[in-house]
Amino acid sequence: MDFTLTPEQQLLSDGLNKFLDARYDLQVSRDAAKVGEGWQPKIWKAFVEDLGVVGACLPEEIGGFGGGAEELMVVTEALGHALVVEPFVDSVVLGAGLLHSTGNAVALEAAGRIAAGEALSALAALEDGSGGVLSRIETSADRDGEGWKLNGSKAVVTTAPIADYLIVSARTSGEPHDPAGVSLFLIDLADGAPEGLELQRLRTIDDRQAADITFTDVRLPGDALIAGDGAIDLLEKAWDTATAAVVSEAVGLMRKVFTDTVEYAKQREQFGVPIGSFQVLQHRMVDMHLRLEQSVAAQYFAILSLDAEPAERAAAVSAAKATISRAARFIGQNSVQLHGGMGMTEELAIGHYFKRLTAIEYEFGTADAHLARFATATAQIDA
Structure with a gap:
């Protein structure tokens, strides 16, 4: 496979990285x-x-530039490298991308507003x-005249406190585990x-805005329903795309962490x-480098499988997420240890x-959860 970026993708990468280096403090x-709005509107x-980053991975139909999985990888890796707190994955991938996939007129209008930078969104699914498991839903939506009545709760919905739109998964029929x-x-x-x-409202360990949400007889108009039959398929694909985006973000984060750790070892x-001359620490950093390279391979695997059949997509994304979860812990913990006490300041x-x-x-999802999902998906592929 050829992993070389096209000239347009390289321009996107260079422009975004230069912007973040110069303007993202x-x-x-x-x-x-921590103490502000939770993000930087400017x-x-x-x-x-200025950069067209928000629209880079969105369809032209809603005001995007028609990019695909490779553009998503370029953008999210750069955002991870700079530790960007703005809700790109929540609002663009899980927001505008999912809304567009429904084909619903109300959803398309909201997706267009997100692409234009006029709104943010959050997905309340888990x-x-x-x-x-996305299909394990007890939140219910019952008919209320021509509208709907929503009851239930959602846990740790990131970006919800600053969102203009909330996308909610709810059960309109079937048992709690019934995907249909x-x-x-x-x-x-x-x-x-x-x-x-x-x-x-709550703040996550990495200082992101989130909220636990409770619905008590929340009345919604009839057109609030944007996807009925087949919604779980749309939701799972958007979730896999967002997972691959976070995998790519993690690669950007780990590249930065590893580079800074090596430089610190040369100076301290x-x-x-220099502590970098100690053989035992050299071995540690080699192990970190190997985990990083494994993660890059997993990143490519996930990104290039997003348009595959559902089982193949699930297997690739879960394999990547399991790899990334373990690498994130190994590289993160070792980088802090090699920095000593200063690493936690x-x-x-x-x-x-x-x-x-x-x-x-x-x-x-954790590494264990994705390993189980990988086993299920591969069994479906082999069947």
Whole structure:
């Protein structure tokens, strides 16, 4: 396979990396995440208007530039390398991408607003006790005249506190584990949450905005239903695409962490010599490099399998996520250890990167969960 970027993809990569190097300050972004709005609207505006990053991976039908999986890889790896806190995966991949896939008029309008930088979105899909399985849904949507009534709860919905749209998976028929009964609803939060919708805000370990959401007799109009039969297939594909995007983000993070650790080992002296000259530490860094290269291979595998049949896609994405989860822990923990106590301080970038790598280890499913999914998917392929 040829993994060389096209001239257009290389321009996208170079432009985004130069912008992030020049204008994306780590301390400013951390302050925005911890005590500010949770993101930087000016940066997001530049992503949309100056760089075309938000639209790079979206269809032209909703105002994007028609890019695909390779553009997604280029963008998310660069965002990971700079530890960007803005909700690209939540709002663009799980938001506009999923909305577009429904083909619903209301959803397409919302997707167009996201592509234009006018709105953000969040996906409320997982519930307590679901084990990361998208079809294990107890949140229900029942007919209420010409509209719908929503009851249930969703756990740790990232970006929800700053979102203009909330995409909610709910059961319109069937038993709690029945994939056929899952539907998707779109809630407009621009004018505030509807009565009965409660957000309990929280901040994740990597300083991202999130919320636990409760729905108590939330009344929605009839056109809030954007996908009924077959919604689970759309949801799973969007989820796999987002998982591959996070895998790519993790590669960018690990590249940065590994490079900084090697440079630190060359400068930090002990017993009058750089600690990088100690053979045991050289072996440790070689192991980190091997994990990074394995992750890059897994990244390519996942990205290039996004348009494959569902079982093949699931196997590739789960193999990549399991690989990345283990590599994120190994590289993150070893980089902190090689930096010593300073690695856990707020002053060094390494501590912030370590928090994000720790979150990615569990985000979109743990290594064990994806190994089980990989086994199921490969069995379906072989059958």
